[in-house]
Amino acid sequence: MAPAPLLGGLRPRHLLARMPTPIQRLPRLSAMLGAQIFCKRDDLTGFGFGGNKIRKLEYLLHEATDAGCDCLVTCGSNQSNWCCMVSVAGAVLGLDAYLVLGGPVPELDTGNIRLERLAGARITHVDTGEDSVLEDGCRDLTASLEARGRHPYRMVMGGSNGLGSLGYVDALREVIEYERAAQIRFSKIFHATGSGGTQAGLVAGSVLESWQGDIVGIAVSRSREEQSAKVGAILADMFGTHDTKVIVDDAFVGGGYRQKSDACAEALEIFARVEGIFLDEVYTGKAAAGLIEYGRSGRLHGDEHVLFLHTGGTAQLFE
Numbered sequence: 001m002a003p004a005p006l007l008g009g010l011r012p013r014h015l016l017a018r019m020p021t022p023i024q025r026l027p028r029l030s031a032m033l034g035a036q037i038f039c040k041r042d043d044l045t046g047f048g049f050g051g052n053k054i055r056k057l058e059y060l061l062h063e064a065t066d067a068g069c070d071c072l073v074t075c076g077s078n079q080s081n082w083c084c085m086v087s088v089a090g091a092v093l094g095l096d097a098y099l100v101l102g103g104p105v106p107e108l109d110t111g112n113i114r115l116e117r118l119a120g121a122r123i124t125h126v127d128t129g130e131d132s133v134l135e136d137g138c139r140d141l142t143a144s145l146e147a148r149g150r151h152p153y154r155m156v157m158g159g160s161n162g163l164g165s166l167g168y169v170d171a172l173r174e175v176i177e178y179e180r181a182a183q184i185r186f187s188k189i190f191h192a193t194g195s196g197g198t199q200a201g202l203v204a205g206s207v208l209e210s211w212q213g214d215i216v217g218i219a220v221s222r223s224r225e226e227q228s229a230k231v232g233a234i235l236a237d238m239f240g241t242h243d244t245k246v247i248v249d250d251a252f253v254g255g256g257y258r259q260k261s262d263a264c265a266e267a268l269e270i271f272a273r274v275e276g277i278f279l280d281e282v283y284t285g286k287a288a289a290g291l292i293e294y295g296r297s298g299r300l301h302g303d304e305h306v307l308f309l310h311t312g313g314t315a316q317l318f319e
């Protein structure tokens with residue numbers, strides 16, 4: 001696999017987050033699941049309300065400011081972590097944020113929507129759960145802003161393109177540095193996979209660094225086939241081709257996106273009561289449900305070192 005120019009050299013970015021994020025062993029969860037469980041705390045990126053989206057934004061926003069853009073346009077669900085972070089990062093860099101949010105107009109501004117308002121975002125609600133409808137809304141809004149003389153920078157949902165996913169190439173390198181310092185080797189990394197950029201970046205990093213573990217994406221909304229294709233398309237954007245392994249487990253999707261399952265609810269309680277770590281109901285709760293089931297079913301072993309990636313999103317709990 002020959003790297004395309006996107007992965008051929010160092011790309012500039014705005015340094016907004018506190019990196020590397022810490023990795024900690026989870027002793028009580030380890031005892032419960034019969035394996036050595038660690039957690040990479042990307043909920044502690046130190047910018048806004050924390051969370052993994054800032055990794056992607058550091059690259060994307062540098063491209064926006066370098067191009068002379070004066071505002072940002074993107075979309076997501078009503079409680080999108082991505083849209084919240086776009087609002088905060090845009091405000092810090094002097095870029096107006098325009099959001100197209102999927103779902104009915106809420107009676108109260110709660111969770112991420114409240115944080116977006118505090119950051120000064122301009123919000124349009126579209127009562128839909130279809131990603132394509134939201135992206136169409138972003139396209140139309142971008143055209144409208146251009147007609148008014150603005151210079152918008154439009155970002156796809158989740159910032160999940162090749163450039164944004166470089167943030168998780170960096171994260172995989174942080175994992176490798178931890179392994180070297182701690183003299184351990186992780187066999188698996190569990191994480192939530194939705195818009196696909198986090199998983200694509202981790203997979204790309206594993207290829208570039210010859211990292212041998214499994215990157216297990218726990219799907220939060222799509223079938224294994226659909227999610228693998230989504231991740232594969234981003235990898236193609238990064239490498240120019242896609243011929244590497246993508247592992248997606250869709251057994252924990254439940255009723256679909258934003259539909260909390262019993263396993264997810266249990267996982268939230270276990271992490272909070274056993275390790276003092278809060279997860280969210282949309283992403284990390286489902287990923288944790290997958291991790292827990294793998295341990296309970298004997299698919300993890302006592303001498304195995306396993307990393308759980310906490311990608312943030314806890315503001316959703318206050319919806």
